[in-house]
Amino acid sequence: MRLATWNVNSLVARMPRVLDWLASVQPDVLCLQETKLADAAFPHAELEQAGYASVASGDGRYNGVAILSRVGIDAVARGFADEPGFPDPEHRAIAASCGGVRVWSVYVPNGRALQDPHLAYKLAWLGALRAAAEHELAAPEPLALCGDFNVAPTDSDVWDPAAFVGSTHVSAPERQAIEDLLALGLTDVQPRALKGEPFTYWDYRAGMFHKGLGMRIDLVLASAQLAAAVRDAYVDRDARKGTKPSDHAPVVVDLQLPGEV
DNA sequence: ATGTCACAAACTTTGTGA
Numbered sequence: 139m140r141l142a143t144w145n146v147n148s149l150v151a152r153m154p155r156v157l158d159w160l161a162s163v164q165p166d167v168l169c170l171q172e173t174k175l176a177d178a179a180f181p182h183a184e185l186e187q188a189g190y191a192s193v194a195s196g197d198g199r200y201n202g203v204a205i206l207s208r209v210g211i212d213a214v215a216r217g218f219a220d221e222p223g224f225p226d227p228e229h230r231a232i233a234a235s236c237g238g239v240r241v242w243s244v245y246v247p248n249g250r251a252l253q254d255p256h257l258a259y260k261l262a263w264l265g266a267l268r269a270a271a272e273h274e275l276a277a278p279e280p281l282a283l284c285g286d287f288n289v290a291p292t293d294s295d296v297w298d299p300a301a302f303v304g305s306t307h308v309s310a311p312e313r314q315a316i317e318d319l320l321a322l323g324l325t326d327v328q329p330r331a332l333k334g335e336p337f338t339y340w341d342y343r344a345g346m347f348h349k350g351l352g353m354r355i356d357l358v359l360a361s362a363q364l365a366a367a368v369r370d371a372y373v374d375r376d377a378r379k380g381t382k383p384s385d386h387a388p389v390v391v392d393l394q395l396p397g398e399v
Numbered sequence: 400a401t402g403t404c405a406c407a408a409a410c411t412t413t414g415t416g417a
Contacts, residue, residue, distance in 0.1 A: 147417080148405055172417085174406075199406060200416070248417065288417095301400075341417090342403035351400085385404075385417080 139209065139237055139395055143169040143284035143356055144377075144388035145245070145339070149204070150174070152384055153181060159377055160188050163390065166209045167236045169243030169284040173202035180204065195232045202229050203245050203285070209237030218270035222262040224255075230263070233274075238395060239364065240274060244285035249306040257306060260288070264315035271359075272322050280364035280395075283324065286339075286386065287357045291316050291326060295336060295354035307355060316357075325365035327358040327391055330372045338373050339386045347378055356389050367393040 142165040146152040149170060160168065173180070173196050180194040189208050195216040196202030205211060215233040224247065233242045244267065247260040267283075274281050289312045293299040302308045320326060329336060337352025346352065360368065370392040378387040 151405065250416085341401085344400055344402045346400085346403095349400095382404090 139167065139239065139393045139398065140165045140390065141167045141239070141241070141282060141284070141358070141393060142388050142390045143171070143243065143358060145171040145286040145356060145384060145386035147172050147384040147386065148174045149181070149202070151382065153184070155377070155382065155384075157184070157188055159374075159388065160190065160206075163374065163388075165390065166207065167239070167241055168206040168388075169241065170204040170206065171202075171243060171245040171286045173204050174199060175202050193232060193234055195229045197229055200228070201245055203232045203243045205232055205234045205236065205241055205243050207234070207236040207241075211236055218267065219273070220266050220269065222259060222266055224259045231267070235279060238279065239393075240277065240279040240281045242271075242274075242281070242283045242285070244283065244287070246286060246288045248288050249312065252304065252306060252309060260306075261311055261315055264312075264319070268315070268319050268322065271319060271324070275322055275361060280367070281324075281361040282364055282391075283319070283357075283359040284389075285357070286355060287316065288355055289313060289316050290353045290355055291357070297337070297351040297353070307353065319359060323362055324359040325362070327360050327365065327368055327371050329354075329389055330370070332373060332375055335375075336373070337375075337387075338389055340378060342385050356386055358389055358391050360391075364393065367395050369394050
């Protein structure tokens with residue numbers, strides 16, 4: 139199974155590139171974040187034409203998550219138990235069972251600034267996600283928690299730790315929240331470093347991408363059973379090039395599940 | 400190192416969020 143996750147920063151703006159990417163990379167399952175689309179406007183039919191069933195959770199301008207699959211898409215769940223809001227719950231999580239894997243597409247709150255109430259929301263959200271993931275891990279299906287976590291887990295996951303002192307995405311409590319998730323028995327699947335970089339996100343501004351100044355904040359967290367099935371993982375940084383790219387590149391994980399050749 | 404992008408409403412410009 140080829141499993142991927144991609145923050146597309148508006149599915150409307152990115153649809154041509156997403157369709158091209160599906161055709162060339164041929165993932166079996168693709169998790170999307172920041173679709174910025176209300177469910178009523180989601181392009182299910184167009185994706186179906188491309189060979190993918192899809193489920194989505196969104197309400198318009200901000201946030202929005204989805205899962206695309208060509209290996210089945212069952213037991214869909216939008217949001218999760220005790221999901222915090224800002225102040226109301228947003229559209230930041232969707233889960234489905236696809237080809238024998240329990241797949242989550244999550245868009246973790248940004249946090250905005252260390253002293254901003256949004257940071258407390260981010261930490262609370264990650265805490266509630268941990269509780270929900272713990273519950274999911276009690277089920278027999280292998281679990282993949284995929285998405286934009288808006289946290290760079292280690293100093294190696296940012297282009298220059300010194301540039302991030304006092305910033306979100308690298309602070310101790312944010313990294314601890316990721317550690318707490320991993321402590322459930324999840325593995326942070328490490329993509330192959332391409333051009334020596336593990337990054338999945340580059341700010342649009344200041345030519346950051348072309349200077350190689352990025353962050354690894356898009357993660358696939360795999361249960362033990364799933365981690366053992368990983369055969370390859372990479373960041374498709376080519377998808378960050380060219381005309382009208384997202385500011386994130388997809389993370390692609392190749393799995394050899396029991397029974398798969 | 401805040402130089403871009405996407406979106407919508409205050410709508411040919413600004414604000415918000417990232």
